[in-house]
Amino acid sequence: MEIKNNATLEFSQNALGVQQTQVHCIAIQYYKNGSKQHHQHHHTYIASLMVSTSLAHRYSCAGTVCGSGQVCKYSHELQRPYCVLDDECANILIVHNKTETWVEASVEYSKFVVYVINYGNVAIKNFWIGSDDCTLQFRNNNPTVNGGELWSIQFDSFHDVFTLPTYVTSIPCFGSHSFGYIIKGHTTPTLRILGVQTSTSISTTPEDLKSFQQWLSNKNTYLNPSIDIVDLGPPFGRSMVANTNIKKDEILVEIPKGIMMTPKSMIKNLPRFIIDWMDEMKISRTDQQAIAIIYSILHEDSYWYEYVSILPKQFTTTVYFTREEMTQLQASPVHRFTEMRLNGVHRHYDTTISRLRFGYEGGEDDSTKTKTKSQLDAMKEFKDDRYTLDQFKWALGCVWSRAFSLSEEDGGMVPLADMFNADTVISRSKVHPKISASSPSLVYTASQDIEAGEQIFTPYGVYKTLGSGQMLMDYGFIHEDGSSADSTIVTVAPIPPSEPLYDLKRHLMQSNGIESEEFTITKNKLAKELFLFARIKSINKKESDQASAHFMSTQRHSMLNPRNEKAALRLLSNLISRHLDAYQTTIDQDNQILKEIEKDKTNTNHSSVTFNTINAIKLRLMEKNILNSFLKSINSIRDIGGN
Structure with a gap:
């Protein structure tokens, strides 16, 4: 990572109309890294901020006002002096991500997500973040949360600054707050913290986390010093975040099996x-x-x-x-x-x-x-x-x-290892677990380089590929791109004893292991057992002898005859259509709902659209897409056959 800027920031309380608050001079460093995923742009700006805890005895540094405990140094890069903190101070990490760009009505827009993480021993009551570049160009001159241009943040359009929303009383030690915004253009603004209001009381690492870290140390557990345990709030909770760069193959954690x-x-x-x-x-x-x-x-x-x-x-x-x-x-x-x-x-x-x-x-x-x-x-x-x-x-x-x-x-x-979250995009996982029955420890290494400020994700379902339904039931999230094991279940009515050829059909089904009325349809796979059920179910009296031999042979998964195949395909088409109709919304409607949620940039933790609701919509949409794909395949075969 390269240092982009290291500068002194000046802040006037009166300019923002802030009274009876402590606002601190800040020494700031900006870092930049970039990556490209799914044809979207991802540029990250990380600002490491050292915030002083007092305004007493302020003095001038070549026109710049420094706070107590700060020293004045000269920047050859900036060609001017700047303030550096030289005492105990709060530590804040800002992660600024561009996550998406698109064109709407010939106007280019960019979406950004910002994480503010408090590493210090002082709770942050408020902050003021502005852009070092030109005025942020929102869709409206006075953007609001309801306008879909920003979320989980307040914006003072008169002074062009972001501040904490009213529902956030503070950012505690090792806590965080995330927010986002959308502006015109594709250029990433250089965000700059103009001021921080801290709590008058000192907060420390939560006692339960402190005790846990001491427990790990006592049990000879290794946690890479470049990793911090940080509370990122819902849905992540306590998470693993890199505080400095980590190289590929570095050991992240080493956990004795005895403490598992x-x-x-x-x-x-x-x-x-x-x-x-x-x-x-x-x-x-x-x-x-x-x-x-x-x-x-x-x-x-x-x-x-x-x-x-x-x-x-x-x-x-x-x-x-x-x-x-x-x-x-x-x-x-x-x-x-x-x-x-x-x-x-x-x-x-x-x-x-x-x-x-x-x-x-x-x-x-x-x-x-x-x-x-x-x-x-x-x-x-x-x-x-x-x-x-x-x-x-x-x-x-x-x-x-x-x-x-x-x-x-x-x-x-597994203590500590279970604090690594999984990303909804599997490719972003950067943890390689090394598990051996003969080894005394479980070791996690970095599968790729990890940037400072980055949450470190581990892959879930490494040893057994899980479908989205199982992932949601067991782990509480769904991979963005789904899973190769994604599937849904189709239920058929049991064959009634009054049905013609009941004994023959039951015998053939039992002989082929068809004991249940439920059939799994997996994404991009042929539902062979369901086809077999439909073909046996569609047998008529004239073909009973032929069916008895065919469905007990090695060719049982092939077509019996054209008449039977047409009847089986018609049965399957009606069956899948009924299952699709059982959902209250269509595929197009679900896609539109998700599009509106994304467009409005709703904060799922403080609105009626919860994280769980979004996952439920994504899951039912995945299931409908599997059913619809299967239905299209059936109907295309019927069209070729002239039925």
Whole structure:
């Protein structure tokens, strides 16, 4: 990275009408990097800002006013003096990204997203960001959030400055705020922080994060010093962000397998009476991990307490969807699967807790005198009323969204590694996991060079390609370009006993392994089993002998005869059309909805269009596209056949 500019900034409180605030002189460095993805432009400006904490005893530096603790230096690049902070100070990182350019009514527009990250020990109450270039050219002279030109920010058009929106009271230490804007033209403005208002009280790294970092250090876990754990807010939460450049193949983290929450380490690090009782009560592996998480959060002296304390309290997985967000799934099979999973959570909680509390399912056991001391201790532990359904649901959410396999025999939660988020665009992942059953540690290295200020993403679904529906249910997001495993499910009505040739059709289906009324249609793949079902279903009496031989042969996936094929294709066309009609919106309508959301630049965290709603729309659109593509293939074959 090259230093683009290093300059002193002057700021007048009276010019902006700001009263009774602390506004600080800033030494600023700008960095630039560029990349091109999906035919869109991405230029990043990163400003590393050192903000003084006092305005007392200000003095002049060749016409420039410096703050307390600052020294005056001369810049040969700028050919003038500038102020540099020389004391303890707050540290802010600004990441400025151009994410898209387009032409509308012969006018070129560019979209920018800005992250403001507070690395210091002082909470930021407000900032004033202006452009070092000409006045920003918005679509309207007085842009507003509702105008779709900016979001999550306020803009003072008189002074041409951005300030924090009213709903943001402050940016805490290791917190962040993101905003965006759209202007005319393709040139990236040089944004400049003109002033910062800090809190009068000193804030520090959150205690839970501090304790977690100390815990990692005590367990001989390595975190590259070029990486910070930063809270980027929804939907990312605490994330891994580079504070300096990282070269390809550098080690990012190295985590001893002994601190991972796997079945093997649970035996070692949980009380023996807990493990023995869960085994005796035949608690499933996943439920055992959930119980281990709850036990750990309830006991400050437990082995994993510092780890489970920093786990997110809410998820964007479908079991956490609101009722309104669930309706946005429309006819998606994920709607039904989510309801099944929620019912399963309730059922597992009831049976698991009953067993652990009373020694069996159903009710209170009055034969506790026959139990050993360790069994009684375990039962007493689980009778704690803090083992609630909500805690169980949360703990399962942690397991589903954060656990992964280390080998065929072992897998589970991995402290620190699970703070790497996945990008919706798979190609932006820059982490290479190195997992070996024989190695004592899990090692993550950089698969590409990583720029300062960049969030470091890891690929999800490395060992098994997951479809978008599974990704949303387990991890709470969908890859922007989808997945090669994307699929949807088509449900057929069971063949009634009154149907002609019922016995023959049932025999042929069972012989070919068709036992269910549900068929999976995967993107860009031929649904062979569904075709086979339709062909068997369409057999008539005249061709029954031919069908009996054909569908039991190695040629069973080929056409029986022209008449049967036409009938099967007609059946499939009607079936897929009915499934498409079950969705309340069309493909074109969904595309338009997503286009309007993008155009309006709605902040999904502070509006009616939530992150979950957008994912639900994307998922149902993906499913409709798979069905529509399959329907087009069927109808094209019918057209060739003259039917």
